[in-house]
Amino acid sequence: MAVVEDTTGKAVNESGAGPMFDAEEERFARAQRIESIAKWVLPIFVISLTIWLWDRVVVWNEIPHYILPGPGLVVQTLIEDRVTLGWSLLVTLQITFMALAVAIIGGVGLAVLFAQSRFAEMSFSPFAVILQVTPIVSIAPLIFIYVESRLVGLLLCAWIVAFFPILANTTLGLKSADHNLRDLMTIYKATRWQRLRYLQLPSALPYFLGGLRIAGGLALIGAVVAEYVAGTGGIGSGLAFRILEAGYRLNIPRMFAALLLIALTGVVIFATTSLISHLALRKWHESAVKRE
Amino acid sequence: MTKHDRSIPPIGQREPVLRLQEVDKTFNGGIVALRRLSLTVNQGDFISLLGPSGCGKSTALRLIAGLMRPSLGRILWEGGQGSDDLGVVFQEPTLMPWATVAQNVYLPFRLRGKSYASVKDQIAESLALVGLEKFANSYPRELSGGMKMRVSIARALVTNPRLILMDEPFAALDEITRQKLNDDLLALKANMGATVIFVTHSVFESVFLSDRILVMAARPGRIVKEIVVDAPYPRGLDWRTSPEYARIARETSDTLTSTLRPEEIH
Ligand SMILES: Nc1ncnc2c1ncn2[C@@H]1O[C@H](COP(=O)(O)OP(=O)(O)OP(=O)(O)O)[C@@H](O)[C@H]1O
Numbered sequence A: 001m002a003v004v005e006d007t008t009g010k011a012v013n014e015s016g017a018g019p020m021f022d023a024e025e026e027r028f029a030r031a032q033r034i035e036s037i038a039k040w041v042l043p044i045f046v047i048s049l050t051i052w053l054w055d056r057v058v059v060w061n062e063i064p065h066y067i068l069p070g071p072g073l074v075v076q077t078l079i080e081d082r083v084t085l086g087w088s089l090l091v092t093l094q095i096t097f098m099a100l101a102v103a104i105i106g107g108v109g110l111a112v113l114f115a116q117s118r119f120a121e122m123s124f125s126p127f128a129v130i131l132q133v134t135p136i137v138s139i140a141p142l143i144f145i146y147v148e149s150r151l152v153g154l155l156l157c158a159w160i161v162a163f164f165p166i167l168a169n170t171t172l173g174l175k176s177a178d179h180n181l182r183d184l185m186t187i188y189k190a191t192r193w194q195r196l197r198y199l200q201l202p203s204a205l206p207y208f209l210g211g212l213r214i215a216g217g218l219a220l221i222g223a224v225v226a227e228y229v230a231g232t233g234g235i236g237s238g239l240a241f242r243i244l245e246a247g248y249r250l251n252i253p254r255m256f257a258a259l260l261l262i263a264l265t266g267v268v269i270f271a272t273t274s275l276i277s278h279l280a281l282r283k284w285h286e287s288a289v290k291r292e
Numbered sequence B: 001m002t003k004h005d006r007s008i009p010p011i012g013q014r015e016p017v018l019r020l021q022e023v024d025k026t027f028n029g030g031i032v033a034l035r036r037l038s039l040t041v042n043q044g045d046f047i048s049l050l051g052p053s054g055c056g057k058s059t060a061l062r063l064i065a066g067l068m069r070p071s072l073g074r075i076l077w078e079g080g081q082g083s084d085d086l087g088v089v090f091q092e093p094t095l096m097p098w099a100t101v102a103q104n105v106y107l108p109f110r111l112r113g114k115s116y117a118s119v120k121d122q123i124a125e126s127l128a129l130v131g132l133e134k135f136a137n138s139y140p141r142e143l144s145g146g147m148k149m150r151v152s153i154a155r156a157l158v159t160n161p162r163l164i165l166m167d168e169p170f171a172a173l174d175e176i177t178r179q180k181l182n183d184d185l186l187a188l189k190a191n192m193g194a195t196v197i198f199v200t201h202s203v204f205e206s207v208f209l210s211d212r213i214l215v216m217a218a219r220p221g222r223i224v225k226e227i228v229v230d231a232p233y234p235r236g237l238d239w240r241t242s243p244e245y246a247r248i249a250r251e252t253s254d255t256l257t258s259t260l261r262p263e264e265i266h
């Protein structure tokens, strides 16, 4: 907006009303624009810089590729080995998502059971806690002894890791329904099912989604760790197996390529669960509502 | 709310709806919240429960709502309690944040297994009564405090209940909104012929709204006096500024003060 000097020397805008307001607003708008650009540019810049430095360190010090491959070589390996690594990625993804799905069903189901019956909660919640606090690497070998199928063993491991955050969060959510709303349900003589369906489940949704975001990452970790423990051999080997195998053969670039895929998978899972959470809550929950 | 056939006869000629007989409520810790509370609620009454904090007003409402059982005594509904008998407004709006205004008002019907389509008109009518027909599809967080309270009232009214319980519904609102809602509440009540029990801390609110004021005292919680406000409805600014209003407010205020123990009077 054009600003003209009036006789007293104060800056006013052309309509004559509200001197300096536009300047103020413009500064605010500019600050916001800069922030929204910086949100994307900064991390991209830092990551690019890191990759560039990595490349330079390798070149300047003439580090051999069997000790530290440069980023270019990693990408090249990724492209060359795309069939092998692609199949392994599919295996890891399959285990991760199946484990997550079972964790959701098991976690939510058990949480609903706990919310319905205090006795069920008293009886089973210690088990859930024990499962959670025992490191998965220490249970996994036993699981692979007792469980015939390698796939089922891997699934079981990933599930144990992923299911607790969903159970714990959903249980908390089901219990944190507003007291007055509960009274209202009583006054209107709601059945147990109606209370669950119309009050407890919606109240638990934000908590469940918070648990889901944690569980998504944990399912991947569980799948990878279990595969390390399960070791070589067997059909359908996932990314962790590729890393192990490449390690034995000192094929360091491939180790990095597989690692890159695992990291990317983790990022995609986190982004997806965050997006789901945002879409489900954006209309009403404080965490997702955009304030003006 | 299809039937508005509840004309209200004058006080003394009304049919009883609900009787509390010598009701005691003692909490686990041995706190006597209510002692020997007897009360007959008649059809069309607008009763205010007025008293200092802790005198058992909320406890009385919760007993009537069936959220607690009395330790002694009985609560009898005339002709038994039906499922449509009660509407409740709490001090907080108590809306489901994940549901739209219309869905919130639909709740009592939904819990009775009625489809939305079959009660759509009643919901619209109820929202129109509280002046929120344009906000049917808004979420509670998009409304002001007074508007949320209106939604809460619309939800209590939508089933056209025999008895509406209100526990300090306007306590958290500013004076202007509060007066507006008081006016609206009276208009609604005249429209529906409902029976209301209204809990309040405010002498003026109770004199403005009700035709029976029950002044309560604490420790133990009990009714010390009933003041009948015989002014005809509809009431408005004329009533608020009349000498009669001032006289009854004075009387009520004096009664309330006399129930306090000396150390509670500042
Ligand atoms: N669940 C409870 N357990 C134990 N004591 C309680 C319980 N609810 C209420 N009381 C006690 O009973 C008495 C009456 O409480 P009540 O909430 O009915 O008062 P009130 O008149 O509504 O007060 P206020 O105006 O502050 O809302 C108080 O002394 C309170 O401490």
Ligand SMILES: [Mg+2]
Pocket (backbone or CB within 6 Å): B057, B058, B059, B167
């Ligand atoms: Mg109270």
